[in-house]
Amino acid sequence: MPAALEPMRLALVGVPNCGKTALFNRLTGSRQKVANYAGVTVERKEGSFVGPSRGQRYRLLDLPGAYSLTPTTLDEAITRDCLLGRLAGEAPPERVVCVADATNLRLNLRLVLELRDLGTPLIVALNMSDLARDRGFQLDRGRLEQELGVPVVETVAIRDGGERELLEVLETLPRPPSRPAVEWADPTFEQIQQTQREVRRILSAAGYAEPARRRALRRMDAIVMHPVAGPAILAALLFFVFQAVFSWAAVPMSLVDSGITRLGVALHDALPPGALNSLLVDGVIAGAGSVLVFLPQIMILFFFILLLEDSGYLPRAAYLLDRMMGSVGLSGRAFIPLLSSFACAVPGIMATRTIPNVRDRLATIMIAPLMTCSARLPVYALIIAAFVPSQRVGAFNLQGLVLFALYAAGIVAAMLVAWGLKRTALRATYHPLLLELPEYKWPNMRNLLLGLWERLRIFLQRVGTIILALMIVLWFLSSYPAPPLGAEGPAIQHSFAGMIGRALEHVFAPIGFNWQISLALVPGLAAREVAVGALGTVYSLSSTGDDVAATLVPMIAKSWSLATALSLLAWYVFAPQCLSTLVVVKRETNSWRYPLIMAGYLFALAYLAAFVTFRVASALLA
Amino acid sequence: MSSVTLSSLRKGERGTVQAVRDDPQTLGDETRSTVSRRLLELGFIPGEALEVVAESWPGGDPMAVRLGNTLFALRRREAGSVLVSVEGR
Numbered sequence: 001m002p003a004a005l006e007p008m009r010l011a012l013v014g015v016p017n018c019g020k021t022a023l024f025n026r027l028t029g030s031r032q033k034v035a036n037y038a039g040v041t042v043e044r045k046e047g048s049f050v051g052p053s054r055g056q057r058y059r060l061l062d063l064p065g066a067y068s069l070t071p072t073t074l075d076e077a078i079t080r081d082c083l084l085g086r087l088a089g090e091a092p093p094e095r096v097v098c099v100a101d102a103t104n105l106r107l108n109l110r111l112v113l114e115l116r117d118l119g120t121p122l123i124v125a126l127n128m129s130d131l132a133r134d135r136g137f138q139l140d141r142g143r144l145e146q147e148l149g150v151p152v153v154e155t156v157a158i159r160d161g162g163e164r165e166l167l168e169v170l171e172t173l174p175r176p177p178s179r180p181a182v183e184w185a186d187p188t189f190e191q192i193q194q195t196q197r198e199v200r201r202i203l204s205a206a207g208y209a210e211p212a213r214r215r216a217l218r219r220m221d222a223i224v225m226h227p228v229a230g231p232a233i234l235a236a237l238l239f240f241v242f243q244a245v246f247s248w249a250a251v252p253m254s255l256v257d258s259g260i261t262r263l264g265v266a267l268h269d270a271l272p273p274g275a276l277n278s279l280l281v282d283g284v285i286a287g288a289g290s291v292l293v294f295l296p297q298i299m300i301l302f303f304f305i306l307l308l309e310d311s312g313y314l315p316r317a318a319y320l321l322d323r324m325m326g327s328v329g330l331s332g333r334a335f336i337p338l339l340s341s342f343a344c345a346v347p348g349i350m351a352t353r354t355i356p357n358v359r360d361r362l363a364t365i366m367i368a369p370l371m372t373c374s375a376r377l378p379v380y381a382l383i384i385a386a387f388v389p390s391q392r393v394g395a396f397n398l399q400g401l402v403l404f405a406l407y408a409a410g411i412v413a414a415m416l417v418a419w420g421l422k423r424t425a426l427r428a429t430y431h432p433l434l435l436e437l438p439e440y441k442w443p444n445m446r447n448l449l450l451g452l453w454e455r456l457r458i459f460l461q462r463v464g465t466i467i468l469a470l471m472i473v474l475w476f477l478s479s480y481p482a483p484p485l486g487a488e489g490p491a492i493q494h495s496f497a498g499m500i501g502r503a504l505e506h507v508f509a510p511i512g513f514n515w516q517i518s519l520a521l522v523p524g525l526a527a528r529e530v531a532v533g534a535l536g537t538v539y540s541l542s543s544t545g546d547d548v549a550a551t552l553v554p555m556i557a558k559s560w561s562l563a564t565a566l567s568l569l570a571w572y573v574f575a576p577q578c579l580s581t582l583v584v585v586k587r588e589t590n591s592w593r594y595p596l597i598m599a600g601y602l603f604a605l606a607y608l609a610a611f612v613t614f615r616v617a618s619a620l621l622a
Numbered sequence: 623m624s625s626v627t628l629s630s631l632r633k634g635e636r637g638t639v640q641a642v643r644d645d646p647q648t649l650g651d652e653t654r655s656t657v658s659r660r661l662l663e664l665g666f667i668p669g670e671a672l673e674v675v676a677e678s679w680p681g682g683d684p685m686a687v688r689l690g691n692t693l694f695a696l697r698r699r700e701a702g703s704v705l706v707s708v709e710g711r
Contacts, residue, residue, distance in 0.1 A: 067660070067663055068655075068660070070655050070659060070663070071655060072648075072655040073649075103691070104691055104692055106665055107692050110663065110665075189644075189659065189662060192659070192662045193667050193668075196662070197667070210691050213688075218675075221675060221693070222676070225676035225686055226676070227676075227678055227679030228679065316695075318695075319695040320678070322678070322684045323678050332684075332695075430699070432647055432649055432657050432697065432699065433695060433697045434657065434660055434661070434696050435695040435696070436664070436695075437694065437695055
């Protein structure tokens with residue numbers, strides 16, 4: 001292959017909030033591959049594109065945001081190690097594109113100088129240069145290029161063609177010769193200050209002038225970060241987001257649900273009856289479908305999270321919550337992962353990667369499953385509909401209040417667990433807070449959609465692999481051995497799952513669960529909401545999905561005591577049974593220790609809560 | 623004009639950075655970079671102007687400090703490492 005056609009390895013580097021990911025999206029579009037760096041859980045994003053003039057192909061690596069080559073987080077360590085060629089299985093880049101926010105050069109330029117000193121051929125992309133001009137920033141680009149001694153181009157990551165200048169310069173530069181490994185030592189404090197003085201000298205030589213911050217933005221911060229108004233706005237915003245997650249998702253959820261049901265029925269009718277039919281319809285489609293139903297809710301929640309992130313609000317929320325989270329030993333940064341956990345603990349746990357301290361990170365991972373994820377809703381909805389009358393209490397509906405209380409119970413429990421963990425197993429010394437609060441900006445739709453697409457892909461991959469595999473195993477357990485001829489009752493009663501349910505009944509009888517509930521908890525291991533479908537099967541109903549809930553309500557209202565229902569609700573606040581969560585914890589912590597501890601403590605708490613609830617309710621209602 | 627720590631400033635007060643004191647506290651325990659190093663890297667160097675733009679309630683912790691054109695959230699404890707001169711004090 002001629003040298004010119006061999007893809008050139010580029011790395012995109014920049015401080016957090018410089019618009020690096022937007023530029024990456026602009027350059028590579030949807031030609032991206034997301035994976036992990038070998039041995040660590042830092043996300044590795046690579047994309048490719050073809051140069052416009054010579055057909056040169058480029059492989060672009062989007063390195064994690066870093067303020068410095070002296071790291072404070074795992075992300076920053078990966079960026080440094082990759083640039084220095086210290087990362088196993090990762091060839092160092094041939095050329096580095098350093099993205100610098102044109103509206104914040106004072107903060108961005110020091111990293112540029114550090115990278116220049118590394119000796120890797122460098123291009124500086126002055127990003128958001130249109131915004132900088134609009135806001136009245138002044139800069140002589142040519143002079144800056146002269147002072148830095150490396151090419152400086154202007155980019156506008158959020159506009160079509162905003163990457164053109166960068167591409168043109170990339171194409172005109174000769175391919176750099178390969179170099180020996182780079183030496184690097186952390187600079188002394190005096191050297192850092194020297195570099196900072198050099199930054200200021202270069203900026204003043206290039207005529208860099210910053211306008212005063214707009215009054216509107218100053219006012220906005222005065223309100224958003226006000227000690228009283230700030231938390232009130234945050235609470236209102238969260239309330240709105242949850243409202244939207246539940247009300248906007250209703251229609252698409254029922255569409256997904258009826259689509260899956262129809263597919264199941266069609267397949268059921270098309271295939272000859274037998275084991276394969278049952279495996280595909282009851283195992284694969286019903287199982288994976290029961291999880292897919294939550295896709296709309298998860299997408300809506302992530303839409304809001306990405307929107308808040310892109311606008312610059314999320315770090316301010318972390319600032320507002322730092323004290324509250326600090327009182328239980330967590331960092332304000334834990335807010336974002338915990339918020340995601342309300343959709344699903346899996347992406348929430350993945351989002352803990354931005355927490356610099358290992359113990360903080362572990363504590364956040366450990367409590368993430370206590371945030372009421374959307375998979376618990378169908379269970380809550382079923383029991384509340386059966387046992388809580390729909391009557392008004394003041395301005396509120398009693399059913400709504402019970403649902404709210406269940407959410408609140410999860411949060412309170414999470415705070416208590418975090419408090420306990422930070423005082424015992426994860427006892428830690430003080431952890432500083434030093435967080436940049438980026439300027440507000442209008443969110444960019446294209447980036448938002450690409451971000452959503454990425455989440456969607458991760459979620460579908462999960463449904464398609466681990467959840468699907470578990471569903472097949474559970475289908476097998478619930479279908480074999482087949483009931484003997486002339487046996488009474490539902491077939492599941494005679495299967496392995498039935499035997500397990502019977503055995504579990506001994507364990508769960510003290511907290512008021514009958515064998516049907518105990519049995520439903522077994523398939524509920526794969527995904528909590530599957531318990532609803534399983535209850536339907538046990539109570540020998542033949543419908544699926546929402547219909548199950550509709551016909552189950554009168555059935556369980558008749559056969560369970562109120563104490564049992566309340567006990568099951570209490571159980572589900574803690575509900576340890578979600579294998580996907582445990583698998584992700586295993587992956588993120590690189591050990592089985594934490595998922596096992598998590599399963600153990602959640603089980604103990606769930607049992608305790610259900611036991612107390614059942615005993616107290618039985619005594620009071622007797 | 624006298625030299626005080628940034629942690630003693632209240633909302634609305636402005637000052638000029640004089641020095642960053644050595645603070646061996648590390649920022650993350652996977653890496654060994656300290657608070658002082660990161661403060662210098664972020665631009666808390668002698669001569670830079672700063673202003674406290676927000677403080678939480680109660681206790682004023684954490685605080686939001688504008689340094690040049692960038693806003694940072696930090697706690698009083700970290701702010702204790704930054705020496706500033708304040709006019710009218």
